Amino acid sequence: MSTPAVVPDVVEDIDLRAAPLEPWQVVVWNDPVNLMSYVVRVFRTYFGYSIDRATSLMLAVHHDGHAIVATGPRETMEVHAQAMHEYGLWATVRKAPQ
Template sequence: MTTLTNPEVDERLEVAPDVPWQTVVWDDPVNLMSYVVRVFREYFGFSHDIATKRMLEVHHDGHAVVAEGAREQMELHAQAMHDYGLWATVRKAPQ
């Protein structure tokens, strides 16, 4: 049996595990709390209670994690939040 190797590949390179990412919504002085609840319900499909809880985290703690998953999806969520006029970022989930 013959093993094919590629001399151009550095075997010391390690592929990073598929680390979850998060979409974080940040507090701002512009949007009403009722509007943030509506956005969370409309976009993420949260129940009224969950949307209100996340909005209160944003209001009291300055931010809230609203989604977790693959980086590409979290970037789409952050862009959607921007389209709604909310301030959002993407970050690696703490391990």
């Protein structure tokens, strides 16, 4: 028989609080393919944005080259970006600046 190993008492302070969820963003980028009216319709249909909000975001995409269309947990933003791809829009996910 072997002798059990002696393990010294270890006292560790363990912080069991959950880390805060860091926000992520879905960025939709301008492209030369999709009509502005189509982009507004996608934002209204998928995100449920009002006509004014969807139009404002579409104009930001058109004039600035991109717009942040959603912010939230990473997994959710990845789902949104994939949905934008399925609608034919170019979208990426990035960590929101702190």
